[in-house]
Amino acid sequence: MAKYILFMRGSSAGFREMAPEEIQRTIQKYEDWARSLMSQGRLRGGEKLKDDGVRTVRMDNGRIVMDGPYPETKETIGGYFVVEANDYDEAAKLAQACPIYPYGGTVEVREIDPDNAREQ
């Protein structure tokens, strides 16, 4: 089985208008999703990233510059999950069941390169 990272990307802009009940329901959906991944033995971890201090370092006209912090309307990676799957399609299927989508979020599915060279 290969390992995959699911990058959870979205913005919290719409969260301000969510009713408490709706927030609770959404958290419950994440709970259910995580539980279903666990019961299939697929969940290998996950971390939340801090929301503040999102900056991008890049080169601009030969100088290193820093962009950000960005307003909360900007989409950022809020966190990631690590799952195990037989192949990419299966990993993508696991990601499809994530409750992030109704709120404008997306999931980027990436296989972790197993680094066979070092193991040999």
Added chain:
Amino acid sequence: MTTVPAAAEAPVESLVGNLFRHKAGELVSMLTRLFGVERIELAEDVVQEALVAALQIWPYRGVPDNPGGWLATVARNRALDILRREKVLHGKIRKTGGAGSPVFADPERFLEDPFGDDQLTMMFLCCHPVVSREAQIALTLKTVSGFGVAEIARAFLVSPETIAQRLVRAKRRLAAERVAFALPPPEYCAPRLEAVLQVLYLLFNDGYTVGEGRNPVREDLCAEAIRLCTLLAGHRIGDRPEVHALLALMLFQASRFQTRTDPHGNLLLMAEQDRSLWNDRLIQEGLLHLGRAGTGHTLSEYHLLAGISACHAAAARYQDTDWRRILFYYDAIMDLHPSPVAALNRAVAVAMLEGPAAGLAALEKIRSEPGLQSYYLLPATFGELHERAGDPMKAAEFYREALGLVQNETERAFLHNKLEKAQRQEAENGAR
């Protein structure tokens, strides 16, 4: 890596009931006391931030052992941050002569609510007479009950913008009138309590009215009215006969919530409901509060309505209903607060006790009441009593009139059935 999220280690308790709603109401109330009535919106923002933080963190770390405590801690810390920052500003202002406030001196001390007063105080605040009745209901639902604007709008079938506007105006009004965050003083308590009870009763009735299709938000309104009334009845300020009476009334009505319609959503009359499905626990609790309502010398309309509702709850079969007692209560209501709708219901009791002709005679007396002219239940009741009196032709006439006044499909379908039945009866009579 890899830290396995809490959710991955052991299945965590699912979030129970309406935890977020209730916690939001509790925290908004507490923070409104802390920030002041003119800053309800700041209190709401801080609480929303805490809820959103949960949404952003819990999916990765799992639901904490004490989710309510987690939310409270985050909201408190945020509130303290705000107050500390203001204290700094305030200190600078004070040098120029600004007034000090004990909240700024020791904010932590103000984060406790040992007597559970905050939500009650918030209820009285929302139902303050400077706010319109419609806005009182919306504000109570938004702040004390933790409903969202869209949910309130759905429950009352108006646009979210309308509700948002109502809320803004109500908050401005409370601020402009400099209403304090405090339980009403004893000399104003009775009228203020009356306003709170009216709002709770309206809330309940709005939820209880059978509308089109199943609307879970409306069921929530009933549950919330009962929750708030229970809170009120359990507090020294609300432990009064009329509060227990209203609570009993709502509990009896709620015990029949599921049986008022058949599986297809069609209205079922009291006579047609499956009484074995009535919620016995709610009935028992209603009886308990009805007992408490009987202490003291207060007799409110809620007492009488609860009494009527108890008669229905107590009858094992429809034919066992104590109509004599029900009529007695309706007569008392007509003495206390005469209203055309009460008179209409009284006429039904008269018909049950003395026959349809007597009921029709009682209906005739209120037929031209202006308040009943667009009320479909007046012609519908005429129809029903004519039908029982063996005059399907007249009954059909009235059902047709009622059909012109109905508000939704559920009522329309109900009357259509009645009309068809009367027409069939009429045809059979004609054939004979």
